[in-house]
Amino acid sequence: MLGGEIMSEIVMQITELTKVFPLRDSKVGFKAVDSISIDLYKGEVLGVVGESGSGKSTLARCAFGITEPTSGGTIILGQSLVGKSRKATRELRAHLGFVFQDPAGSINPRMSVHAAIAEPLMLAGMDSDSIDKRVNFLMDRVGLATSQLSRKSHELSGGQCQRVAIARALATNPKIVLLDEPTSSLDLSVQAQILNLLEELRRDFDLTYFLISHNLDVVSHLSDRVAVMKDGVFVEVGSTRQVVDAPKHPFTRELIRVYSGAAREFDLDTWQDGPMNRWAFQNVSTFLPTRKIEASTKPLEFKALIDDTLDAITIDVADSTYTLPELLADVDTDAIVVVRKATLVYEKYFNDMTEDSVHLLQSVSKSILGALYAVMVERGVIDIDKPIAFYLPELVGSVYEDATIAQALDMTVAINFSEDYSDPQSEMARLDRAAGWRTNTTGQDLGLRSFLGTMTASGEHGKAYQYCSANTDVLAWLISEVTQTPYQELLTRYIWQPMGAHDDASIIVDSEGLSVGNGGISCTTRDLARFGLLIVNHGRANGEQVIPTAWIDATLAGASADVESADYLQALHPGGSYKNKWWITAGASREIFGVGIYGQYVWVDPTSETVIAKFSSLPIPVDGVHSRKHMALFKAICAH
Amino acid sequence: MSTVLKISELEVDFQINGVITNTPLRGINIEIKAGKTLGIVGETGCGKTLTATAIMGLLPSSAVQRGQIEFADHGVINKSEMAAIRGSEITMIFQNPQSAFNPIFTIGAQLTMVAQRRGISDIKAILVARLESVGLRDPRRVLESYPHELSGGMLQRAMIAMALLSTPTLLIADEPTTALDATIGDQVLTLIATLQKREGFAMLFISHDVTAVAKVSDEIAVIYAGRVVETGPAHDVMSSPQHPYTRGLLGAIPSAEKARGTLVTIPGNVPSVLTNIKGCAFAERCSARIDKCDQEPPIVEIGNRSVACWVVKS
Incomplete structure (x- = not known):
């Protein structure tokens, strides 16, 4: 067979096979199979593995002439199925056998076992003596006693039914057999019997199998070659060993991991999830391209007066009582710095972090962009009430043609955008792929600019709050375009150095060098606290006005009550809102904060003049329980 | 560590007019510690779901139940006491979410x-x-x-x-990933494990999928024809199965590594629930069978493992 020996003859040739199902709301329709070409060699087992909806059954049905393909076709044993007479088609079909998933459903319940196996032989015109002989032979070969010939399908077990289905499929002595999920409805021990039987029959009768299954174990056990199918195309084809031992496509790798029962490993598709993020968030620049945001030559120094009594405070949240160290451990803290009235009162590092280590801010990066925009507006560089496309004409035709800068700052752009971090089809996942934060094998969204241009409007802007990360990326691009200055240099010049940053920070850039404004900044914990101090100190640092006081006051006042809020925001902060890339709590102490997925925070309490900078590596991106624990933690520290 | 659920000698008969028609559960002994997961693995008709149904006190009126169920600090509880805590202290998720919700x-x-x-x-x-x-x-x-x-x-x-x-003490998950694609099922498993770590509930995880059970369980109980045939720490059961049925089941998992046509198979089928079983239910399919197997097998303790078999040695 295969494996280095001379390739045997081709028995089935599938060429650019495409199947499109019409959809009522779409001119294009749904492309279930997208131009697949593959050859089947005599005696081999080709396994197609894929999940539900991947198109594997449609492919098989089209290839075997059960369903008419939209275009392309199959050559079976040198002959095309298309344009044949009924008789010629029937003769050609005698070379094909079919075994389906549900054996009880593919055998007529009113037929006896004998009749079920004999039917294709009768259609082929065999006389009854020869039929009986052939049926008995087949029964023996599939391991059934002839005493069961008079039974009907409901009197047989699942395994026995599938044996009958196999006998029927082999009745006319076919050359190629389609096995469509042949063992998926069977118990493990019965599945093993059927798999062994299929292999034995293949050897004895020189059969070629076209096997399709969702079960990678089954496919890799039985097949010489494996094709991995997803969204209508083969994402990977190779010898079974090649595919299993050295999978190339991320989907194949994910399948193999799931079936091996192994924990996820670190790669570009997993680095943000726990526990991989513990190392990854502190070392982003080692695996993603970054640009430097430079430190100040006159760093702002804190007076340090550590308040040990904070360790003794107790915090009641989620039906439990925690001490501060317990709660910090519970939320997978990497670092925490608390600054009160310009004095460092609490500082703890975990998981290899130190005061010199940087950590990814995720969406806290957005709040830094908000501050930069305050400076830019004050300098008269831009008018935030102008539509975004006024400054970025490339975006005419997208959602950003009408949406204003102010609406993007306040997250009130009505946009078709799902911020679902777990759904690989969501716009958020597309954004991650465009930014280079995930493997991108789609051939689309190559870079942030091309991705942002595809975003569309979902309604009227300015009416409702809708959190959307793309809005921040577009603003980072815009300000850099207007000023003709890279985003990281703007941050260095107008925020990082004036606020007195002690260390260099960095920002992730996409494949075209454009900064990922929505979440790409990494900095030290103390520098994040220095950034928070700007709010407490009315925008001043080292005796200079860094960001305008009026902007801070406007931000603290929160969004207009006319803007429709979101339930999850109201559940966490009744009366709260989102303004200028900050979250407004509407709490008694007028706290505001920046937050990033997996537990990144800068918390500012202007009343007690407290700033908390805190990094975590939580196992999952967002959830209400962790948010609540963080809120309780911050409020307890500020109230102490 | 405290025990959340302890089931001793649970047996269930189905009766019509006082006549026993069949005995699908013939001796379930399991124990779940606080915050831990016990995985129950077995094939169709072995009594996995029936065990969960009995725990929840949801058996139909034609069923007669023997043995005892102890739950957390309630001690031994009967069906009506269970009804009072069902859905609050013990909750359950099912195989098919599409049919579990009202459309x-x-x-x-x-x-x-x-x-x-x-x-x-x-x-x-x-x-x-x-x-x-x-x-x-x-x-x-x-x-x-x-x-x-x-x-x-x-x-x-x-x-x-x-x-x-309701922040339950025990979550019963009956084939929660079986109706899902493998990758989605894996996400759900990871989620359940994360939530369990955070919220500390104990879990009874039921599945025919040995890989899924191994992934989430601290302990595994293998059921065959209504009886637990082997229990022990998940890793031990998976790496060195003792009962002939467990060995056969694990050997039946296909993979690229095993040569084609050589999967371990267990001859015959799982006995129907209507079969009147005497002695070891697995005996008729067991290659290690000896004469004594027609009598009820003893529970043999091998290290931290319990195995119901005449043949294995402690």
């Missing part, structure tokens, strides 16, 4: 009904927080959706949220 009510309406029964105040906020905690990013949309508008993975997450509304 004519929104997810929000169904979760609200459960929350009202649990006496939860501030329902909307709690539901939103709960849906977020199971990784549903847009809880408002989910609450307004009918079951058919959500994917299988999202529905299963919503069902997990429903089961955890």
Whole structure:
């Protein structure tokens, strides 16, 4: 067979096979199979593995002439199925056998076992003596006693039914057999019997199998070659060993991991999830391209007066009582710095972090962009009430043609955008792929600019709050375009150095060098606290006005009550809102904060003049329980 | 560590007019520690789901139950005592989320009904927080959706949220990933494990999928024809199965590494529940069978393992 020996003859040739199902709301329709070409060699087992909806059954049905393909076709044993007479088609079909998933459903319940196996032989015109002989032979070969010939399908077990289905499929002595999920409805021990039987029959009768299954174990056990199918195309084809031992496509790798029962490993598709993020968030620049945001030559120094009594405070949240160290451990803290009235009162590092280590801010990066925009507006560089496309004409035709800068700052752009971090089809996942934060094998969204241009409007802007990360990326691009200055240099010049940053920070850039404004900044914990101090100190640092006081006051006042809020925001902060890339709590102490997925925070309490900078590596991106624990933690520290 | 659930000698008969028609559970002994997971693995008809049904006190009236169930600090509990804590201290998620939800009510309406029964105040906020905690990013949309508008993975997450509304002591998960694609099923397993670590509930995880059971369980119980044939720490059971049935089951898992046509097979089929079983139910399919196997097998302790077999040696 295969494996280095001379390739045997081709028995089935599938060429650019495409199947499109019409959809009522779409001119294009749904492309279930997208131009697949593959050859089947005599005696081999080709396994197609894929999940539900991947198109594997449609492919098989089209290839075997059960369903008419939209275009392309199959050559079976040198002959095309298309344009044949009924008789010629029937003769050609005698070379094909079919075994389906549900054996009880593919055998007529009113037929006896004998009749079920004999039917294709009768259609082929065999006389009854020869039929009986052939049926008995087949029964023996599939391991059934002839005493069961008079039974009907409901009197047989699942395994026995599938044996009958196999006998029927082999009745006319076919050359190629389609096995469509042949063992998926069977118990493990019965599945093993059927798999062994299929292999034995293949050897004895020189059969070629076209096997399709969702079960990678089954496919890799039985097949010489494996094709991995997803969204209508083969994402990977190779010898079974090649595919299993050295999978190339991320989907194949994910399948193999799931079936091996192994924990996820670190790669570009997993680095943000726990526990991989513990190392990854502190070392982003080692695996993603970054640009430097430079430190100040006159760093702002804190007076340090550590308040040990904070360790003794107790915090009641989620039906439990925690001490501060317990709660910090519970939320997978990497670092925490608390600054009160310009004095460092609490500082703890975990998981290899130190005061010199940087950590990814995720969406806290957005709040830094908000501050930069305050400076830019004050300098008269831009008018935030102008539509975004006024400054970025490339975006005419997208959602950003009408949406204003102010609406993007306040997250009130009505946009078709799902911020679902777990759904690989969501716009958020597309954004991650465009930014280079995930493997991108789609051939689309190559870079942030091309991705942002595809975003569309979902309604009227300015009416409702809708959190959307793309809005921040577009603003980072815009300000850099207007000023003709890279985003990281703007941050260095107008925020990082004036606020007195002690260390260099960095920002992730996409494949075209454009900064990922929505979440790409990494900095030290103390520098994040220095950034928070700007709010407490009315925008001043080292005796200079860094960001305008009026902007801070406007931000603290929160969004207009006319803007429709979101339930999850109201559940966490009744009366709260989102303004200028900050979250407004509407709490008694007028706290505001920046937050990033997996537990990144800068918390500012202007009343007690407290700033908390805190990094975590939580196992999952967002959830209400962790948010609540963080809120309780911050409020307890500020109230102490 | 305290025991959350202890089942001793659980047997279930089905009777018609006082006549026993069959005995699908013939001696279930299991124990689950606080915050830990016991995985029950077995093939069709072995009594996995029936065990869960008996624990929940949901057996039909034609069933007669013997043996005892002890739960947390309630001690031994009967069916009516179980009814009082069912849905609050013990909750359950099922194989097919599409059929577990009522198709004519929104997810929000169904979760609200459960929350009202649990006496939860501030329902909307709690539901939103709960849906977020199971990784549903847009809880408002989910609450307004009918079951058919959500994917299988999202529905299963919503069902997990429903089961955890009352912060149960024990969660029974009956084939929670079987109806899902492998990669989605894996996400759900990871979610359940994460939630368990955070919230500390104990879990009874039931599946025919040995790989899934091995992934989430601390202990594994292998059931065959209504009886536990082997229990022990998950890793030990998987790496050195003792009972001939467990060995056969693990040997039957296909893989690229095993040569084609050589999977270990267990001859015959799982006995029908109507079969009148004497002695070891596995004996007729067992290659290690000896004469004594027609008598009820003893429980043999091998290290931290219990095996019901005449042949294995301690």
